[in-house]
Amino acid sequence: MEWLKLLVLSFQSIFTILFNPFFWLIIFLIYTQYKKVSRMEISLLGEEKATAKERVFSSFGVGILGGVLGTLLMTVLGVTVQLEDFRYILPLAIILMMINIRYLCFSYAGGIISLFSLIFGFPKVNVSSIIAIVAVLHLIESILIRIDGYRHPTPIFIRHDIYGIVGGFTLQRFWPIPFAVILVILAKLQGATNINLPDWWPLFIPKGLDVNNITLQLTVIVAALGYGDIAISSSPKEKVKKSSFRLALYSILLLILAAISCHIYIFKYIASLFAPIAHEGLIIYSQREEKKRRPIYKNPPKGITVLDVKRGSVAEKMGIKSGDIIWKVNNYVIDEKEDLLYILRQFPSFIWIEVIDEKGRSNVLEYADYLNGIGSLGAIIVPRFSDAVVSPQNNMSIIKNLFKKFIKK
Structure with missing residues (x-):
């Protein structure tokens, strides 16, 4: 019953996200990205497969589901944060997104902030908790990729070194994720609700804090998860199966590193480096795999x-x-x-x-x-000859695109 009380309070807090301006900023950024996808479809196909509004609406629903799952995992594990822990991460994630859209991901921003904290002492954050949250979010992302990553794939034509013009799909999905976490307050608050939970809980708590002299308060954090990939040698549904499995494995390993880092200090560095580097490695490996394998949407000898x-x-x-x-x-x-x-x-x-x-x-x-x-x-x-070929890496940088428009003017 005590767990049930805590979970009910956690889920109730998610709905306060509607009054958070950061949440609507994330929705707007997701809309702009889907608008860009729609324009690409119109230029290639003559029409869009789905409107930006339709894409945002479906992403919103799936994102809320992801937030509920994330809240459930983080509440049960007892992942606690301090107010300073996420003051810099979301703004940094938005800045990194301007460099490359796939950097709209807490694995990069969380890893960078954690490394800065460890090396320079600023900002002072609970590295283990940040990495644990990154791990849980990516575990949720692996589930969302599996159930939603193949939705609205954009057909493209690519020039292959061996097979000439081949067909493929770009997979681009973005999800706003509101989730409840436990905020550590260094004081006892009057009127706080007492809930008796196991002695081991919470599992992730800043070192040196006495659980008996602090207050744990639920708060809501806004995250944005994005999935971008290409499917050339496999269908979109087959592609998301592989991507989902690999990301789930990455998430579990990262969560283990975060748990160990609570007790062995050097693992804070290892986990902070593993978060962005391994995530980037997954993307690079997937792209190279697509180039090496034989495409399935190629021109046959006949037909x-x-x-x-x-x-x-x-x-x-x-x-x-x-x-x-x-x-x-x-x-x-x-x-x-x-x-x-x-x-x-x-x-x-x-x-x-x-x-x-x-x-x-x-x-x-x-x-x-x-x-x-x-x-x-x-x-x-799939045409045998075409000038309407694209590179999967085109238009990935918002800053670069703005610079090109400025030069043209």
């Missing part, structure tokens, strides 16, 4: 490859899926995208398409529109 299908399109209604190879339409052999366009320009009232799916199985799909005819499939085809 054309479907990279994606638009919502509500004829292709979606027919059951054409990403990765399918179209090799015959109305008995005409299709060798390139122009062959398909030639047939559709005649607005046939009935079409049947022979496709080969990703497992090599052949299927015949049909569709009829006797009233208007069929002038478009609504499928995004």
Whole structure:
């Protein structure tokens, strides 16, 4: 019952986030990033797969879920912080985001602040608690990636050194995470609620503090989690499975280092270095892995490859899926995208398409529109030649983009 009281108080405190200006700042920053994604989709596809508002709304809901899970873990573990611990981390994370969008992550800001505290003595923070919170947040992020990271992938064309023009997807999701943590106050407050909990709790508490002479108060912290990746050699859903597992492993190792650092001082340095370096290593390894493995959205010897299908399109209604190879339409052999366009320009009232799916199985799909005819499939085809190729690293720096606009003026 005592645990239940503490958890109820923790969850109730999350709703106070609606009055926190930092929370709405995070929402605005997430909106601007999704707006940029929408503009890229319009330039490449002629339309956006989802509006920035739709993306923000879905991220908001998933982010609240992540906040609840994070609150549950941090409350049970007894991760405590002092007021100074997070005074610098969120502003630093926003500054780092201006350098590169993927740096909107507490692993970088938390690691840097912790190292500064250890080396220079400023700011004075509880390193073990900060690293523990970073670990828990990334454990939550691994769950969010698994359930939401593949949503609204953006189709792109990339120039491959071996296979020429290939298709792929950029995966970009951002989540606002409000979570409750336990704030250490160096005094006894009148009217405080007494809850009897185990002697080992809290697990993460600043060294030298007497639990009997302090007050533990719930407070809400705003964090922003972001996931950015590319899927070239695997589908978006397969990609997030691997990314989620690796990030969960990273989080567990970081949490273990944080727990050890409570008792062995040198591990504060190890954990502070591990947080940003290992996180960056995961991203670099994933990118190199994509470049080395054979892409799945490449041009076949015969037929054309479907990279994606638009919502509500004829292709979606027919059951054409990403990765399918179209090799015959109305008995005409299709060798390139122009062959398909030639047939559709005649607005046939009935079409049947022979496709080969990703497992090599052949299927015949049909569709009829006797009233208007069929002038478009609504499928995004991997071209054999195209100037509309992008680099996954483009437009990652807000500062660089602003500088380029200033130079143009």
